[in-house]
Amino acid sequence: MTKHWVKEYLLITFGIILVAIAVEYFFIPNNLAAGGVIGLAIVINSLIPQIAVSTITLVVNLILFVVAFLLIGKQFGGKTLYASVGLSVIMWxxxxxxxxxxxxRDLIIATIFGTLIAAFGMAIVFNNNSTTGGTDILAKLLNKFFNINMGKALLIVDIIITLAASVVFGLDIGFYAMLSVIILGITVDRFIDGFNTSKEIMIMSTSVENIGEFILKDLNRGCTYLNGVGAYSGEDIKIIYAILSRGEFIRLKSYIKEIDEKAFISVRESYEVLGEGFMKME
Known part of the structure; x- marks a missing residue:
């Protein structure tokens, strides 16, 4: 349990460092207020330059943190407090x-690469049941109570802030900020899917028992035997059904190649697996 906790917080730390780099080296210098509290802070900072973006971000995040703590739960609130305060500290x-x-200074390059770096960092944080604070909290509320995926929820929340950026910095910057929000909304979900992708496999082989034993003992995974009948041969057959990580599937495929090169393997991508050995149902 302790190792899992440490791993989660290390990943969250890595994620907010990536977000901070994107904000400080791509967004703020180019006035790209690409949604979120940070985008709002960039707009406010342009009007009141005496207050740093990191300070504005921290104050607003603390307010929204109280909302997350009350409505989503203590665990989420604790992680979000760590991520939001940590992000402000790293920015500072x-x-x-x-x-x-x-x-x-090329706005296209800044928009695309800054957003991809931020999206990857946010995806890491989201995948560990936290957020980087700010409007991400509101997006998490939409995700929790209305079953709207995180990317689309972020898009809905952030459009209003990009409109404010258009008023302050002009339409050109506003359009680039909107482009960043759109890219962010799409790529966050794709990154999260990539983190959680597993291989859903079905195997037909003359060495079913050996393969099943390899999955259970060597891979330390569960599997299920399904009964079937070959349409051509009319013979009873056993089919192995299992869900494995990418690395585990590569090991299994190598093993099957050694013992039964004629085995039939069907593989599908599974983007979310909940239960023992995989993600917990939050």
Whole structure:
């Protein structure tokens, strides 16, 4: 349990570092208020430059954190507090010790690469049942109570902030900010799907028992025997059904190749598996 807890928080830390890098080196220098509390903070900072973006982000996040803690639960609230405060602290460190600059002034490059880096970081955080704070909390509420996936929920919430950016920075910057929001909404879900993808397999072989034993003992996974009848031969057959990670499937395929090269294997991608040995039902 402790190892799992440490792993989750290390992943969350890595995720918010990526988000902070995207914000400080791609978004803020180019006035790309791409949604979220950070986008709102960029707009406010342009009007009141004496207040740092990291400070504005922290204050608003703390307010929204109370909402998450009350409506979503203590575990989510604790992780979100860590992620939101941690993100503000990392941004503050970058702002005051590393003098952030625009890696590129090309708005297209800044929009695309900044958004991809931020989306990857957010996906890591979301996948560990947390958020980077801000409007991500509102998106998580939509996800929890209305079953709207995280990417679309973010899109709905962030459009309003990009409209504010259009008013403050002009339509051109506003359109780039909107493009960033759209890319973010699409790619966050794709990244999360990629993290959780498993292989759903069915195997027909003359060495069913050996393969089943390999899955149980060597891979430490469960499997199920299904009874079937060959349409051509009319013979009774056993079919193995199992769900494995990518690495486990590669090991299984190598093993099957050694003992039965004529085995028939059907493989499908499974983007979400809940239960023992996989993700917990939150």
């Amino acid at each position: 460190i970058i702002e005051y010790f590393f003098s952030p600059f625009a890696i590129t």
